[in-house]
Amino acid sequence: MIGADAIVKCLEAEGVTTVFGYPGVAICPFYNSILESDIRTILIRTEQNAAHAASGVSRITGRPGVCAVTSGPGATNVITGIATAFADSIPLICITGQVNSELLGSDVFQEADITGAVESFVKYSYLVKDANEIPRIVKEAFHIANTGRKGPVLIDVPIDVQNASVTRFKYPESVSLRTYKPTVKGNMVQIKKVVRELEKAKRPLICAGGGVLLGGAEKELCSFAEKHQIPVVSTMMGIGVMPTDHPLYFRMVGNNGKAYANRAMNESDLLIMVGARVADRAVNQPDMITRNKVLVHIDVDPAEIGKNAGPTIPLVGDAKHIFEDLEKEEFSCSTQEWIETLKNFRRTLATKRKPDPAYVDPAAFIMRLTERMEEDGIYVADVGQNQIWSCGYAKVRKGKFMTTGGMGTMGYSIPAAMGAKVAAPKRQVVAVCGDGSFQMSMMELATMCQHDIPVKIVVLKNNYLGMVRQYQHFTYKDNYSVVDLSGSPDLEKLSSAYGIPFLRLENMEKCDETIDAFLKDDVSMLLECIIDPMDLV
Amino acid sequence: MQKKVFQLLVINTSGVLSRIAGLFARRGYNVESITAGVTADPRITRITIVASGDDEILEQIEKQLAKLEDVRNIKELEPDKSVFRELIMIKVRAAAEQRQSIIAVADIFRAKIIDVAPESLIIELTGNQQKIDAFIDLLEGHEILEQARTGIAGLGRGTESVVQIDMV
Numbered sequence: 001m002i003g004a005d006a007i008v009k010c011l012e013a014e015g016v017t018t019v020f021g022y023p024g025v026a027i028c029p030f031y032n033s034i035l036e037s038d039i040r041t042i043l044i045r046t047e048q049n050a051a052h053a054a055s056g057v058s059r060i061t062g063r064p065g066v067c068a069v070t071s072g073p074g075a076t077n078v079i080t081g082i083a084t085a086f087a088d089s090i091p092l093i094c095i096t097g098q099v100n101s102e103l104l105g106s107d108v109f110q111e112a113d114i115t116g117a118v119e120s121f122v123k124y125s126y127l128v129k130d131a132n133e134i135p136r137i138v139k140e141a142f143h144i145a146n147t148g149r150k151g152p153v154l155i156d157v158p159i160d161v162q163n164a165s166v167t168r169f170k171y172p173e174s175v176s177l178r179t180y181k182p183t184v185k186g187n188m189v190q191i192k193k194v195v196r197e198l199e200k201a202k203r204p205l206i207c208a209g210g211g212v213l214l215g216g217a218e219k220e221l222c223s224f225a226e227k228h229q230i231p232v233v234s235t236m237m238g239i240g241v242m243p244t245d246h247p248l249y250f251r252m253v254g255n256n257g258k259a260y261a262n263r264a265m266n267e268s269d270l271l272i273m274v275g276a277r278v279a280d281r282a283v284n285q286p287d288m289i290t291r292n293k294v295l296v297h298i299d300v301d302p303a304e305i306g307k308n309a310g311p312t313i314p315l316v317g318d319a320k321h322i323f324e325d326l327e328k329e330e331f332s333c334s335t336q337e338w339i340e341t342l343k344n345f346r347r348t349l350a351t352k353r354k355p356d357p358a359y360v361d362p363a364a365f366i367m368r369l370t371e372r373m374e375e376d377g378i379y380v381a382d383v384g385q386n387q388i389w390s391c392g393y394a395k396v397r398k399g400k401f402m403t404t405g406g407m408g409t410m411g412y413s414i415p416a417a418m419g420a421k422v423a424a425p426k427r428q429v430v431a432v433c434g435d436g437s438f439q440m441s442m443m444e445l446a447t448m449c450q451h452d453i454p455v456k457i458v459v460l461k462n463n464y465l466g467m468v469r470q471y472q473h474f475t476y477k478d479n480y481s482v483v484d485l486s487g488s489p490d491l492e493k494l495s496s497a498y499g500i501p502f503l504r505l506e507n508m509e510k511c512d513e514t515i516d517a518f519l520k521d522d523v524s525m526l527l528e529c530i531i532d533p534m535d536l537v
Numbered sequence: 538m539q540k541k542v543f544q545l546l547v548i549n550t551s552g553v554l555s556r557i558a559g560l561f562a563r564r565g566y567n568v569e570s571i572t573a574g575v576t577a578d579p580r581i582t583r584i585t586i587v588a589s590g591d592d593e594i595l596e597q598i599e600k601q602l603a604k605l606e607d608v609r610n611i612k613e614l615e616p617d618k619s620v621f622r623e624l625i626m627i628k629v630r631a632a633a634e635q636r637q638s639i640i641a642v643a644d645i646f647r648a649k650i651i652d653v654a655p656e657s658l659i660i661e662l663t664g665n666q667q668k669i670d671a672f673i674d675l676l677e678g679h680e681i682l683e684q685a686r687t688g689i690a691g692l693g694r695g696t697e698s699v700v701q702i703d704m705v
Contacts, residue, residue, distance in 0.1 A: 105564030113563040 003131035004162040006169055007095065008037045010138035013171040016066050018042060018057060018422050020050040026110060027097030029162035031068070042422070042451050045443035047074050049415035049500045051081020051152075052441075055090045056419020058400050060378070061352075062216060064091040066332025071097045072110030076117065080409060083121040086154040087406030088237060091145040091213055092152035093138075101129060101158035104290070104311055112452075115156050122149035131164035135171050143175040148182025149301035150214055170439065182300060186325055188530035193313050194272070195329045197294045199225075202271035203338045204230045207253060209282075210237025211299060212273015212319045218242065220323035221274070227327060229335045230272075232343055233261040235282040236405035238275070240396045243365040245450040250342055254282040256388045256537065260345035265289060267341070274298040275319050275454060278308040281405070298322055324425035358507050360529040362389040365515075366432070369458070370395040372515050374428040378402065378420045382413035382433035385466035388537040390432055399427075411440030417455045418448060428519065435464045445498045445524075459491060462533040468537050470536050495526045503527045541595050541689055542571065542621065543644070545584040545602060546610040546702055549575060553607045557584065560605065566590060570623075570688030580704050581609070585690050609699045614691045618698065621691040624663045627673070631658045631682040639679060646672045657670050657682055 001009075007030055011019070023031045035042055044050040047069045054065025069078050085092045098104070099111045115125040124144050126137050134157075141153040198204055202461040205362045212221055222242045225232050233250045234241050236257075242249050253261040265271065265283075271293055278286055278297075286309035289295055297304075297311035298319060305314045315322060355361035366389055372377060381390035381403035394401060402420065404412045417431035433441075438459045446456055465483040472480050495502035505514045505527065518527045547553050554573055561568050569587040576583045583687065588598050603611045614621070631639050643650060643660050646668065652659035662672055664687065673681075692701070 105566070113559075116559055116563050 001166045001169055002029065002033070002162065003128075003134055003157065003164050004033040005036075006131060006134040006166045007138065007157065007162070008039065009035045009037060009169060010135055010171055011066060012037060014142050015063065019066050019068050020044050020051060020053040020419070021068035022047050022070065022074055024072075024097060024110065026071035026099060026159050027059065027068055027074070027095070027162075029482070030095065030097065030157070031251070039062075040422075042256045042447065042449055042453075044415065047077035049411070049444055050083045051078050051085060051094060052409075052412050052415035053419035053422070054092050054094075055081070055088070055473040055487065056402070056416035056421075057423040058085075058090050058155045058419075059416070059424040060400065060420045064093045064142055066093045066095070068095040069097070070110070071086070071099055071114070072112045074110075075112050075114035075534045079118055079121065082118055082152045082154065084404050084407040084409040084412065086121040088404050089150045089210060089406070090152070093145055093155045094152060095142055096154060096156045097162070098127070098158040099158045100160045102160065106191055112524065115154065115395060118147055118154055121152070122154050123149075125154040125156065128155045128158070128161050131161050131166045132168065133143060135169060139172045140175050140177060143177070144371070145182060148180075149299075149304075167171075171477075175355070183302070183316045184300070184318045184321055186298070186315050186322040188325070188438045190313055190315045191322065191325050191329070194296050194315065194326065195331050197270055197296070197313065198228070198333050199331045201294070201333060202267045202335075203341075204270040204272070204333060204335065206230055206232045206272045207234065207265060207273060207276060208232055208238040208241040208274055208322035209235040209276025212238055212241045213275075215300065215319040217275075217319035217323055222319050224248070224323045228331075228333050229244060229339065230333070231264065231335070231339055233264055236391055236403065239391060239394075239403075240399075240401040243398070244394070248339070250346065252391050255284050256281065256391065259349040259351070260342070260394065263345045263349060264342050268468065270294045270296070272296045272337060273311070274322075277304055277406075279406075284307070287510060299469045320372050322451075355535070356532045357507060359507060359532040359535075360460075360511070361508055362529070362535065363393045364508060364529050365505070365511060365529055366390055366393040367395060367516050368511055369430070372512065372519060373376060373399070373430060375399065377428040377430065378417070378424065380413040380417040380420065380429065380431045381438035382431065383408045383410045383467075384410050384434045384437055385438070385462075385470065385535070385537050386432055386434040389460075392537070410437040412453070414444050414457060416440040417457075418444060418449065421453050421455050423450055428522075429455070430458065430519075432458040432460065434466060435459055435461040435463065435488055439485075439488060442494070444498060448524050449500070456518060456524070457526045458518075459526065459528050460531050461491070461528050462531045462535070463488065464533050466533075466535070467537075468535050473536070474535075491526060491528045501525045505529045538548050538591065539590055539595065540587060541588045542614040542689060543586045543588065543599060543602065543613055543615075543618070544614050544691060544693070545586065545608055546576070546700055547582050547584055547605075548607045548609060549580050549582045550607055553582065554584070556605055556607065557586075557602065560601055561588075562598070566594065566599065570686075572688040572690050572691070578702070578704065581702055585614070587686070587689050607700050612693075612700070614693055619690050619691050619693050621687050622663055623669055624661065624687045625664055625672075626659055626661050626685045627667050627676065627681055628652075628657050628659045628683040630656060630682055631675060632656060635679065639676070642672075642675050648672065
C-alpha cells in the first residue's frame with residue numbers, strides 16, 4: 001500500500017462517497033488509487049467550484065464534503081472556495097497535491113505554499129511529510145472540520161509521500177488532540193440564569209444564525225420556541241431554522257432583512273442570539289442589541305462571544321444541547337401581547353414593491369417558485385440582488401435554504417447545488433442566480449451533463465451586476481461604473497449547446513405554468529427570467 | 538550543518554515577524570531562535586535570528602530574507618566580531634536544605650536569584666550560549682520545574698559594524 005491508497009482508505013472509513021476535483025500531476029497518485037474504490041469522482045471545471053460543491057455536500061449530509069486538486073494553480077484556485085466555507089463555518093476537507101517534498105521551497109514547477117496561503121481561511125492545515133502519518137492526519141482533519149465551530153481543513157500531500165509505501169495501515173478509532181476540545185454542553189449555571197431572565201422578560205426574541213443549522217438544532221429550537229411562545233428571527237445564514245410561514249417566525253434581520261424583523265430586535269427586552277456572529281450585515285449597530293435589553297449569546301465558539309457585542313449572559317456550547325437543556329427547565333413567560341405587537345410591525349412595516357408589469361417581478365416569482373417546489377426541495381441562492389430577493393421571499397418548508405452569507409462569493413449557487421444534488425439525489429435542487437453570478441460558474445453546466453447531476457437553474461437576468469448598480473445608484477447618483485453585462489451569451493443557445501432544456505419567462509403572465517414546466521421531471525433545466533434592470537431590493 | 542546568527546533591521550510594521558516566520562516555514566528552513574525588539578529609533582526593529590543548515594541553505598536564507606520588502610538591512614554577526622547574549626530564567630525545586638548548594642553554583646556564574654518560594658527558586662542568568670548550557674549542566678541533580686530562554690540577541694563589536702538606516 002502506498003500513501004495515496006492510504007488516503008483513499010481513510011476517506012472510505014469516513015464514509016465519503018464523492019470527491020469533487022481536478023487532477024494534475026502532483027495529485028495523480030491519489031486519482032489513480034481512487035479508481036480501486038467505490039468513491040465517485042466528479043471532474044469539476046474549475047477548482048474553486050470543487051470546494052463549493054463539497055460545501056453543498058456538507059450542508060446536506062452534515063459531514064465534511066471532500067475535494068481534491070493538484071498543486072500550484074490547482075491549490076491556489078481552490079482558496080476562494082475554502083475561504084467561503086470558512087466564513088460560513090462549513091466543514092470541508094480539501095486535499096491538495098504538492099511537489100516532491102525534497103523540492104519544497106525551491107520554487108519548482110507548480111509549487112505553491114498552499115498551507116501558508118490558506119492560513120487565515122482554514123480551521124487547520126497539514127503538510128504531510130511521512131506517509132505513515134496519513135491515517136492519523138485524516139482522522140484528525142475530519143474531527144477538527146466537523147466539531148466545535150465547523151470549518152475547512154486542508155491536507156497538502158507531496159507526490160513522493162503519496163507514492164511512499166505505508167508499512168502499517170490502521171485507521172484510528174479515536175482522536176487525541178490535547179489542545180482541541182470544543183465545549184459542547186452548556187454551563188448549567190448560565191442556563192439557569194437565562195431561565196431567570198426569561199421569566200422576567202416581556203418581549204423575548206430568539207435570533208438564530210447559521211450555527212443552529214450547523215448544529216442540527218432546528219427541531220430543538222423550534223420546540224423550545226413553541227413551548228414558551230418565543231418569537232424567532234434569523235440571520236441570512238439562519239434562514240430555514242423554522243418554516244418561513246411558522247406563526248412565530250418573523251424572517252431575516254439586517255440591512256438587507258425585513259424592517260419588522262429589525263424592529264423586533266430593537267424592541268425586545270431579552271434577545272437570545274444563537275449561532276450568529278453579530279456581523280455588520282446582520283447587526284449594523286451592535287450597541288443596539290445590548291442597549292436596554294438583556295443579551296444572551298449562545299455560540300460553540302467562545303471567541304464569537306463578546307467579539308462584536310458584549311452579552312449579559314455568555315453561554316458557550318452546542319445549540320442542540322443547550323436548547324435540549326433549556327427545554328427541560330420549567331418556567332412560564334407570557335408573550336401574547338408581544339407577538340401581537342410583532343404582527344402589527346409586520347403589517348405596517350412590510351416592504352411595498354411596485355413592480356413594472358413589463359418584467360418578471362423577482363419577489364413574486366421567488367414566492368411562487370418556492371410554493372411550487374417540492375416540500376423538501378433544496379433552494380440555493382447565489383449572491384447579489386438575487387440573494388436578497390431569495391432571502392426575502394423564498395418560502396422554506398421542510399427543505400433547505402443555502403447561500404453564502406459570510407463570504408458572499410458570486411458563482412456559489414450552481415456548484416453548491418450540484419453538491420447538494422449529489423448528496424441527496426432524490427430531492428429537488430434549484431439554484432437561483434443572477435446573470436453575473438451565473439457567468440461565474442456556467443462552465444459547470446458541462447459537469448452537470450457529464451456526471452448526470454440534474455440541477456434546476458434560474459437566471460434572473462437584468463444585464464447588470466444589479467447589487468453594485470444599486471449601490472452606485474444610491475452612492476454615486478447613477479454614475480455607473482463597470483456594472484453593464486453587455487456581451488453576455490444568449491442563454492437559450494448556450495443551453496442548447498450543452499443539451500440542457502431551456503425556458504424563458506418575460507413577465508408574470510404564465511408564471512405558474514412556466515414554473516411547473518421548469519420543475520417537472522428530474523432533469524437539468526435552465527429558466528431565464530427577464531427582470532427590470534432598474535429594480536431595487 | 539552549521540549555525541549562523543543574522544542581524545536584521547526591519548521596518549517596525551505589524552506583520553513583519555509573521556512574514557519572516559512564513560518565509561522560514563514555506564522554504565523549510567531551520568530556525569533555532571528568533572528575538573525581536575525595537576531599536577533606538579522606534580520605527581526600526583532589530584531581529585536576531587539563529588539559523589542552521591549547510592552553506593547553500595544559509596546563503597539562501599540570507600538572500601531570501603534580504604528580499605523581503607520590510608527588511609532594510611541584513612548581515613551575519615560573525616562570532617569573533619560580535620557579542621551574543623541570552624537570558625534564561627530557571628525555576629528549580631529547592632527545599633531549604635538544597636538552597637545553599639544551588640546558590641553557590643549560581644554565584645560562580647554570577648546568576649541572580651530573583652524569586653524564593655518555600656519549595657523553589659527562580660534563577661536569572663545572562664550570558665552567551667556556552668555559559669548558559671554549562672550552567673544548566675551544573676544544575677543536574679536538581680529538578681528543573683520551568684525554564685524560559687529568550688534566544689540570542691547580538692551586536693557587532695566596535696563602530697565599524699554600526700548600520701545606519703536612513704528613514705526619511
